Amino acid sequence: MRKQIIAPDRVMLLLSLVPYLREHGPTPVSDLAAAFNAPPELLRTLVRFLGTAGVPGETLSYQHEDLFDIDWDAFEQHDVVSLTHTVGVDEAPRFAPVETAALIAGLQSLAPLLPPDDAETATRLAAKLGGALGAVERRSLSVTAEPEDGRVSVVVAAIDAGRVLAFDYRDSSGAVTARRVEPIVLTQESGAWYLRAFCLSRGAERTFRVDRMRRPRELRDAVAARDAAEPERPVMTEIVALVSERALSKLAGFAPEVLETEGGRLRVRVEAWHPGTAVRLVQQLPGEIVVERPPGAREAVREWAERALSAYGD
Numbered sequence: 001m002r003k004q005i006i007a008p009d010r011v012m013l014l015l016s017l018v019p020y021l022r023e024h025g026p027t028p029v030s031d032l033a034a035a036f037n038a039p040p041e042l043l044r045t046l047v048r049f050l051g052t053a054g055v056p057g058e059t060l061s062y063q064h065e066d067l068f069d070i071d072w073d074a075f076e077q078h079d080v081v082s083l084t085h086t087v088g089v090d091e092a093p094r095f096a097p098v099e100t101a102a103l104i105a106g107l108q109s110l111a112p113l114l115p116p117d118d119a120e121t122a123t124r125l126a127a128k129l130g131g132a133l134g135a136v137e138r139r140s141l142s143v144t145a146e147p148e149d150g151r152v153s154v155v156v157a158a159i160d161a162g163r164v165l166a167f168d169y170r171d172s173s174g175a176v177t178a179r180r181v182e183p184i185v186l187t188q189e190s191g192a193w194y195l196r197a198f199c200l201s202r203g204a205e206r207t208f209r210v211d212r213m214r215r216p217r218e219l220r221d222a223v224a225a226r227d228a229a230e231p232e233r234p235v236m237t238e239i240v241a242l243v244s245e246r247a248l249s250k251l252a253g254f255a256p257e258v259l260e261t262e263g264g265r266l267r268v269r270v271e272a273w274h275p276g277t278a279v280r281l282v283q284q285l286p287g288e289i290v291v292e293r294p295p296g297a298r299e300a301v302r303e304w305a306e307r308a309l310s311a312y313g314d
Contacts, residue, residue: 013038014046018083026074026082047081104129151216152186155195158218159183165197167216169208177201181208182223194307207306239270239278240292247288254281267292279304 013036020035021027029047033040047070071082107126111119158165165183170176181197184205188194193210210216242265248256254277256268270281278297281289282304291297 013042014050017043017046017050021081021083026071026080029079029081032081043081044079047075100129149193149210151210151213152193154216154218155183155186155193155210158216159186161218162223164200164219164221164223165195165216166219168214170212170214176214179208180219181206186210207303209307239272239281239294239297240267241270241278241281242267242290242292243285244288247285250285250288251281254284 016036017032020032029040029043032038032043036043050070069084071080071084074080074082104126107122107129111122111126114122155165164180166178166180168176169179178201180200181195182200183195183197185196186193187196195208195210195213197206197208198204199206240259242262243251243256244265248258248266248268251268251270254270254272256270259267259269261267270277272278278291278301281291282301291301
């Protein structure tokens with residue numbers, strides 16, 4: 001018997017239902033189940049909940065026009081979901097100051113990666129948002145982009161050109177080695193840039209922190225053709241891990257199912273939308289959990305730990 005999906009995943013699914021239904025119109029529950037790869041009964045439960053949700057009006061109490069409305073006859077008799085009234089989604093978005101500041105920071109971070117015209121547009125938009133934020137707070141706000149790291153543009157150029165990248169790399173222990181890599185993707189996390197690449201020097205994929213690179217340069221060698229990995233899909237994944245009985249209560253929010261006891265520890269199963277949920281489990285129980293399967297979950301934890309370790313060693 002399938003357990004209930006954990007609360008955070010229910011929220012994400014519920015938030016996705018409204019725009020999907022607005023775009024596709026009346027939709028059978030079976031089609032929604034296929035589109036979101038979710039159990040039909042769970043979707044029916046969320047639809048019933050949606051019929052009681054809304055945005056309170058000026059009286060701060062819910063009136064009929066403040067709630068989502070559903071064609072209940074179509075739903076109950078034909079298992080078809082049709083929104084007949086929506087609330088809150090037709091209004092222009094209004095951001096809190098902290099949300100506006102986050103948008104500004106994001107635009108400034110993206111600007112160095114964009115073509116000149118797009119970068120200029122992003123900079124103007126950041127300045128405009130900064131002016132609006134300053135007006136709200138009744139004080140001037142200066143919007144200044146962070147100094148551009150030239151290494152980022154070199155990495156981006158190599159990815160775009162499909163060329164091998166060479167650089168000297170200082171690892172977390174301080175050792176410096178020469179690397180030749182085939183760049184795959186550039187990401188940003190916690191204010192730092194990370195390059196995922198196939199390291200020709202090691203014969204395997206590695207993650208490199210860009211600010212630890214020295215003299216990055218694009219070579220003339222083209223990136224070798226490799227089998228493209230299938231894009232990850234948000235499918236239901238069962239994560240199996242070992243935890244101590246004492247620590248089990250800390251995983252209550254993930255609705256763990258105890259499978260068996262082994263050597264004084266419990267083997268549990270957690271249902272999640274993505275193997276990356278394993279990282280959240282490790283963050284919840286640092287040093288007290290061992291993720292056993294699936295392989296994708298173990299790899300997600302390994303990559304997360306590798307990125308975290310690369311931030312130390314100075």
